Amino acid sequence: MKFETLCVHPTIDIEDKYGAITTPIYQSATFVHENLDNNFKYSYSRLSNPTRSHLETLVAKLEEGVSSTAFSTGMAAITCVFKLFKSNDHFICSSDLYGGALRLFRTLKEDNYEFDFVDTGNLKLVESKIKNNTKAIYIETPSNPLMNVTDIYEISKLCNKYNLLLIVDNTFLTPYFQKPLTLGADIVIHSGTKYLGGHNDTLAGFVVTKDEKLAEDIIYYAKTIGACLSPFDSFLIERGIKTLPLRMKQINDSALKIAKYLKELPCIKKVNYVGLETNPGYLVNKKQSSGFGGMISISVESEQLAKKILTNIKIFKYAESLGGVDSLITYPMYQTHADLPIEERLAKGIDECFLRLSIGIEDPSDLISDLKEAIYG
Numbered sequence: 528m529k530f531e532t533l534c535v536h537p538t539i540d541i542e543d544k545y546g547a548i549t550t551p552i553y554q555s556a557t558f559v560h561e562n563l564d565n566n567f568k569y570s571y572s573r574l575s576n577p578t579r580s581h582l583e584t585l586v587a588k589l590e591e592g593v594s595s596t597a598f599s600t601g602m603a604a605i606t607c608v609f610k611l612f613k614s615n616d617h618f619i620c621s622s623d624l625y626g627g628a629l630r631l632f633r634t635l636k637e638d639n640y641e642f643d644f645v646d647t648g649n650l651k652l653v654e655s656k657i658k659n660n661t662k663a664i665y666i667e668t669p670s671n672p673l674m675n676v677t678d679i680y681e682i683s684k685l686c687n688k689y690n691l692l693l694i695v696d697n698t699f700l701t702p703y704f705q706k707p708l709t710l711g712a713d714i715v716i717h718s719g720t721k722y723l724g725g726h727n728d729t730l731a732g733f734v735v736t737k738d739e740k741l742a743e744d745i746i747y748y749a750k751t752i753g754a755c756l757s758p759f760d761s762f763l764i765e766r767g768i769k770t771l772p773l774r775m776k777q778i779n780d781s782a783l784k785i786a787k788y789l790k791e792l793p794c795i796k797k798v799n800y801v802g803l804e805t806n807p808g809y810l811v812n813k814k815q816s817s818g819f820g821g822m823i824s825i826s827v828e829s830e831q832l833a834k835k836i837l838t839n840i841k842i843f844k845y846a847e848s849l850g851g852v853d854s855l856i857t858y859p860m861y862q863t864h865a866d867l868p869i870e871e872r873l874a875k876g877i878d879e880c881f882l883r884l885s886i887g888i889e890d891p892s893d894l895i896s897d898l899k900e901a902i903y904g
């Protein structure tokens with residue numbers, strides 16, 4: 528079955544006796560045991576819930592994994608993955624990552640987990656950092672917010688050679704454009720809050736694996752931590768997924784137009800978008816995914832202009848988050864990356880001139896006019 532059809536017709540095991548066309552919301556904390564054989568499909572909703580299970584099976588199919596587990600947020604999903612490890616384990620991570628992941632890793636450092644942050648696009652550099660206690664490589668591609676690209680297949684070969692797990696946060700491209708498990712990754716993470724849900728109306732996270740033993744461990748830690756996705760939120764995310772392909776197509780087309788427009792403006796010093804042929808990661812991204820997504824970051828000529836844009840935009844909204852139907856602009860310095868030590872932040876170029884755009888599904892000509900007026904108006 529094609530991806531688009533799967534998103535609408537997951538045809539998974541819910542037997543609704545009324546023939547409901549959408550998955551019912553099983554808003555029940557607990558489930559009656561019908562006999563004493565102790566072999567219950569559902570018993571308590573922290574462990575499993577029919578609405579959530581349906582969504583989990585769907586997401587596993589979309590990513591071509593064997594299992595997926597749904598969490599209350601993306602951060603809960605990442606935290607659960609790190610329950611697989613222990614102190615004194617070492618990890619190599621992309622130097623550019625979602626700010627919340629960086630904050631989690633800083634707290635894990637206090638518990639003696641070891642981290643090296645490098646340009647994971649540079650395989651030699653990554654290999655040189657591997658130590659006896661290295662357990663996993665953790666990447667985002669394209670990365671947040673600089674849109675750096677890592678070759679998933681090449682880095683997975685390195686992981687196989689040294690027996691490391693490859694963990695990929697696939698929030699930005701979604702399985703519609705990129706399927707890391709098919710390229711050699713072991714674990715895929717999502718902030719379902721973003722494109723999967725797609726409407727900025729709920730939070731969610733996913734961990735998807737292609738290995739039964741890993742899946743078992745994740746399910747065990749998920750029920751232990753208890754940050755599970757509620758039945759209603761599961762319903763909202765599943766509803767969002769039905770239109771994922773349509774949204775991603777529109778967002779991708781619009782983002783490319785907007786990136787090309789911004790690139791021509793003298794007051795914009797840099798445009799980071801993997802769909803631009805001038806982007807250093809363009810070819811690798813093209814090899815491993817079928818699209819570029821909707822995330823663009825820019826460096827404008829002055830702090831004054833950055834603030835002018837944020838103040839004057841009308842259709843775009845100045846707000847944190849990404850991946851929804853509404854276009855948003857973020858000021859990473861004050862928002863997603865505010866907790867980074869200042870030298871680290873500046874070294875990445877995340878300064879007072881740096882903005883991150885999440886393109887929504889509005890008409891691209893309206894979005895371009897909005898930016899034009901905000902800049903020149």
Ligand SMILES: *Cc1c(COP(=O)(O)O)cnc(C)c1O
Nearest residue numbers: 600601602625671698718720731
């Ligand atoms: C938002 C985000 C997260 C965290 O997800 P939450 O649902 O906000 O907890 C993780 N990774 C990436 C790439 C994100 O954009």
